[in-house]
Amino acid sequence: MALDPVLATIDRDLDQSIERLFALLRIPSISTDPAYRGECRKAADWLAHELAALGFNADVRATKGHPMVVAHGGPKDRGPHVLFYGHYDVQPPDPLELWETPPFEPRLVGSNGNRRIVARGVADDKGQLMTFVEACRAFIAAEGKLPLRVTILLEGEEETGSPSLPPFLDAHKEELAADVALVCDTDMWDANTPAVTTMLRGLVLEEVIVEGADRDLHSGLFGGAAINPIRVLARILAGIHDENGRIAIPGFYDGAGELDPEIRAQWRALDFNESRFLGDLGLKVPAGEAGRSVLEQIWARPTCDANGIIGGYTGAGSKTVIPARASAKLSFRLVGQQDPMAVREGFRAFVRARLPADCKAEFLSHGASPALQLPLSSPYLAKTRKALEAEWERAPVLKGSGGSIPIVGSFKRDLGMDSLLVGFGVDDDRIHSPNEKYDLASFHKGARSWARILAALAGRN
Amino acid sequence: MALDPVLATIDRDLDQSIERLFALLRIPSISTDPAYRGECRKAADWLAHELAALGFNADVRATKGHPMVVAHGGPKDRGPHVLFYGHYDVQPPDPLELWETPPFEPRLVGSNGNRRIVARGVADDKGQLMTFVEACRAFIAAEGKLPLRVTILLEGEEETGSPSLPPFLDAHKEELAADVALVCDTDMWDANTPAVTTMLRGLVLEEVIVEGADRDLHSGLFGGAAINPIRVLARILAGIHDENGRIAIPGFYDGAGELDPEIRAQWRALDFNESRFLGDLGLKVPAGEAGRSVLEQIWARPTCDANGIIGGYTGAGSKTVIPARASAKLSFRLVGQQDPMAVREGFRAFVRARLPADCKAEFLSHGASPALQLPLSSPYLAKTRKALEAEWERAPVLKGSGGSIPIVGSFKRDLGMDSLLVGFGVDDDRIHSPNEKYDLASFHKGARSWARILAALAGRN
Numbered sequence: 001m002a003l004d005p006v007l008a009t010i011d012r013d014l015d016q017s018i019e020r021l022f023a024l025l026r027i028p029s030i031s032t033d034p035a036y037r038g039e040c041r042k043a044a045d046w047l048a049h050e051l052a053a054l055g056f057n058a059d060v061r062a063t064k065g066h067p068m069v070v071a072h073g074g075p076k077d078r079g080p081h082v083l084f085y086g087h088y089d090v091q092p093p094d095p096l097e098l099w100e101t102p103p104f105e106p107r108l109v110g111s112n113g114n115r116r117i118v119a120r121g122v123a124d125d126k127g128q129l130m131t132f133v134e135a136c137r138a139f140i141a142a143e144g145k146l147p148l149r150v151t152i153l154l155e156g157e158e159e160t161g162s163p164s165l166p167p168f169l170d171a172h173k174e175e176l177a178a179d180v181a182l183v184c185d186t187d188m189w190d191a192n193t194p195a196v197t198t199m200l201r202g203l204v205l206e207e208v209i210v211e212g213a214d215r216d217l218h219s220g221l222f223g224g225a226a227i228n229p230i231r232v233l234a235r236i237l238a239g240i241h242d243e244n245g246r247i248a249i250p251g252f253y254d255g256a257g258e259l260d261p262e263i264r265a266q267w268r269a270l271d272f273n274e275s276r277f278l279g280d281l282g283l284k285v286p287a288g289e290a291g292r293s294v295l296e297q298i299w300a301r302p303t304c305d306a307n308g309i310i311g312g313y314t315g316a317g318s319k320t321v322i323p324a325r326a327s328a329k330l331s332f333r334l335v336g337q338q339d340p341m342a343v344r345e346g347f348r349a350f351v352r353a354r355l356p357a358d359c360k361a362e363f364l365s366h367g368a369s370p371a372l373q374l375p376l377s378s379p380y381l382a383k384t385r386k387a388l389e390a391e392w393e394r395a396p397v398l399k400g401s402g403g404s405i406p407i408v409g410s411f412k413r414d415l416g417m418d419s420l421l422v423g424f425g426v427d428d429d430r431i432h433s434p435n436e437k438y439d440l441a442s443f444h445k446g447a448r449s450w451a452r453i454l455a456a457l458a459g460r461n
Numbered sequence: 462m463a464l465d466p467v468l469a470t471i472d473r474d475l476d477q478s479i480e481r482l483f484a485l486l487r488i489p490s491i492s493t494d495p496a497y498r499g500e501c502r503k504a505a506d507w508l509a510h511e512l513a514a515l516g517f518n519a520d521v522r523a524t525k526g527h528p529m530v531v532a533h534g535g536p537k538d539r540g541p542h543v544l545f546y547g548h549y550d551v552q553p554p555d556p557l558e559l560w561e562t563p564p565f566e567p568r569l570v571g572s573n574g575n576r577r578i579v580a581r582g583v584a585d586d587k588g589q590l591m592t593f594v595e596a597c598r599a600f601i602a603a604e605g606k607l608p609l610r611v612t613i614l615l616e617g618e619e620e621t622g623s624p625s626l627p628p629f630l631d632a633h634k635e636e637l638a639a640d641v642a643l644v645c646d647t648d649m650w651d652a653n654t655p656a657v658t659t660m661l662r663g664l665v666l667e668e669v670i671v672e673g674a675d676r677d678l679h680s681g682l683f684g685g686a687a688i689n690p691i692r693v694l695a696r697i698l699a700g701i702h703d704e705n706g707r708i709a710i711p712g713f714y715d716g717a718g719e720l721d722p723e724i725r726a727q728w729r730a731l732d733f734n735e736s737r738f739l740g741d742l743g744l745k746v747p748a749g750e751a752g753r754s755v756l757e758q759i760w761a762r763p764t765c766d767a768n769g770i771i772g773g774y775t776g777a778g779s780k781t782v783i784p785a786r787a788s789a790k791l792s793f794r795l796v797g798q799q800d801p802m803a804v805r806e807g808f809r810a811f812v813r814a815r816l817p818a819d820c821k822a823e824f825l826s827h828g829a830s831p832a833l834q835l836p837l838s839s840p841y842l843a844k845t846r847k848a849l850e851a852e853w854e855r856a857p858v859l860k861g862s863g864g865s866i867p868i869v870g871s872f873k874r875d876l877g878m879d880s881l882l883v884g885f886g887v888d889d890d891r892i893h894s895p896n897e898k899y900d901l902a903s904f905h906k907g908a909r910s911w912a913r914i915l916a917a918l919a920g921r922n
Contacts (some may be wrong), residue, residue, distance in 0.1 A: 220864030
């Protein structure tokens with residue numbers, strides 16, 4: 001069966017597709033902030049309602065955190081059975097004052113080939129997941145049904161380390177196990193070149209709280225005698241990296257390994273402009289491990305970054321205080337076979353070894369997941385590459401991603417499934433930053449790409 | 462003339478004195494926060510009204526910041542002319558959740574010899590300044606007039622480095638220049654032993670903002686390549702102190718000098734319990750320069766403390782961000798002849814020398830003042846020591862203070878006056894901390910002490 005009517009439906013329906021996406025973007029589903037719990041529920045309800053309207057057997061399932069949306073559709077006897085995964089939660093929009101327009105009032109801006117949608121969560125991940133929903137809609141409109149069996153799983157805790165996902169997968173193994181997972185939370189190589197992401201860094205999220213005196217002290221009356229937790233915390237953080245940008249925590253690199261020589265050669269052949277990549281951020285010099293390319297630094301090397309720090313008086317003016325505590329939030333990115341639990345324990349031991357007399361440290365874990373690699377021999381990968389090449393008229397790049405998608409690890413570990421990571425974001429989407437955007441071309445051709453991939457996986461063409 | 466009727470008036474009037482102090486404590490005159498500007502004005506108005514009711518020629522004078530209260534009283538032909546200085550502004554009360562009762566709802570708690578008043582600002586400095594006002598009130602009630610010429614100057618910017626004071630003193634030199642200044646913002650040696658403070662540390666307040674990329678970045682997509690300002694700031698702060706607790710900023714100790722051997726001997730003879738001093742804070746080990754006593758560390762050695770630090774995401778949960786900026790507020794305590802401007806420039810140069818490629822630093826100054834020392838030969842000091850001994854039945858200790866009182870420097874530099882630093886606070890008053898208190902004995906015997914000092918300075922007894 002020719003795919004043209006399906007693709008034509010996507011083209012014709014584009015304006016309404018955008019309106020539907022806008023409706024989802026208007027819901028501030030910020031998962032990390034308890035104040036937005038109701039909005040997360042609202043986003044889940046909206047999605048379940050949309051999918052049910054397309055004929056999916058769709059519902060919203062409660063968890064200890066934010067709910068899951070699960071939807072089943074397509075002919076049960078037509079394989080392979082695919083499990084599509086996306087997330088409806090978004091990052092907090094702060095700092096709010098840097099947004100040119102309100103983050104939850106989506107707009108279509110620009111003209112001609114440079115049209116884009118601006119809103120928090122449009123690239124990460126609402127716009128991306130809607131490309132798949134719109135592809136399904138087009139099949140149903142043009143052919144009356146999906147070309148193969150499709151299960152859709154949408155979560156609301158991706159930005160907070162997905163705490164409810166592992167128990168949910170464990171409790172619904174039979175329902176959710178499919179032949180292959182389709183995951184949309186990734187980027188293209190550039191605005192004209194699609195990509196399949198085959199390497200994902202892992203993630204360990206730690207918070208450390210250093211405590212000194214039992215209360216805040218006057219820095220004049222006690223300064224010189226009383227330990228200052230900010231000074232202690234600064235010294236600990238300053239010791240994490242050595243002069244060459246390597247992480248000095250003992251055992252940290254265990255299992256990190258080195259890049260496959262074939263992949264290294266492929267990446268070297270890519271037209272990657274380090275100066276432009278950094279220049280787009282207002283930077284000039286790569287800040288990571290000395291002697292590594294930028295692509296290696298962000299895709300294939302482990303890191304540690306402080307994501308936040310706070311202690312003492314931070315309001316206007318000054319306050320001459322020695323605070324009782326100071327804290328920092330850190331994220332470690334992992335590669336290869338690095339063990340998240342070993343990294344966490346290594347960090348905690350590193351901190352404890354550097355605590356002076358009279359200081360205590362408390363730790364909070366905000367999540368941990370290993371790095372992942374898709375086997376290049378996967379039969380689904382070959383079909384996906386062909387489908388993407390047909391849409392974009394360029395062979396897709398097989399790339400890495402510095403970001404972490406813990407679900408891919410759970411799919412592999414708990415459900416025995418590989419994941420095809422295909423997304424249509426681009427480098428300058430400003431995800432997690434003010435003025436996040438998603439190109440209209442990403443949204444439109446993304447939906448067309450999924451239509452082609454679903455057809456290809458179903459054995460058509 | 463016998464002083465007994467004046468002292469008896471103070472004793473009899475104590476309950477009303479407490480009520481008057483409570484009225485002042487209920488005004489949240491937080492000078493560092495622009496939101497409390499009106500409350501600072503209210504505190505100034507309240508004080509001017511009280512002093513006018515006592516017969517002072519009192520008024521509120523506008524400045525670019527918070528207003529001054531200036532009041533003149535007593536016989537113009539009876540010397541010496543004394544200038545009493547205090548401040549009506551207070552520190553912010555945060556962290557609010559650690560207060561057992563609301564900071565601006567004063568309470569009298571405890572029983573017998575352990576009664577105390579709890580409220581923000583009660584020890585620093587509202588309770589202290591009211592001891593002097595109550596002593597004046599008692600003279601007027603018992604004798605119909607003050608025993609000597611008194612000028613009172615109360616400011617509202619002491620907690621923010623007194624930016625308006627130097628121009629105000631400069632503009633009112635003739636009106637304010639007296640024979641000696643009386644400054645009440647200091648402590649006793651202990652709850653039973655009075656003290657005159659003869660050494661004050663100076664203060665330099667600096668804020669540094671380190672900036673990296675031109676926006677917040679996703680720590681997965683950019684971590685490893687993009688510089689992290691928290692890491693840079695931590696490294697700078699960690700480098701300020703060496704392994705022995707000495708400050709590593711080049712030239713920092715220029716002019717700091719060493720303690721006078723006589724003073725050192727006097728301090729050694731004091732019954733100072735280092736373990737108890739630290740134990741009261743929940744600490745065990747002095748954190749300052751190795752090889753110095755705690756008294757020397759807090760009274761006679763310079764320090765650097767971070768008073769606050771902030772950067773990146775500091776809300777609930779986690780956010781995988783590399784922030785665009787991180788900042789810290791620092792205070793330097795100075796001794797001897799250290800030059801505040803040189804310390805400031807030394808710090809800024811130290812920071813700039815440690816900035817990696819792609820990072821910028823901005824600096825904000827929140828004030829600067831040198832250290833001060835009262836000549837031990839002052840004739841007013843001898844009379845004051847005698848008066849204090851009469852009230853407390855113990856000879857006062859001549860001590861240092863780690864805190865800074867910039868006004869004392871201005872009095873010396875601009876008006877050619879020495880200052881007698883006499884206050885009735887004690888170590889555990891928790892100034893600048895939650896649950897600040899002032900002993901009822903400090904308040905009551907403090908007022909009696911000022912009555913005795915005023916009489917002694919006037920040549921009575």
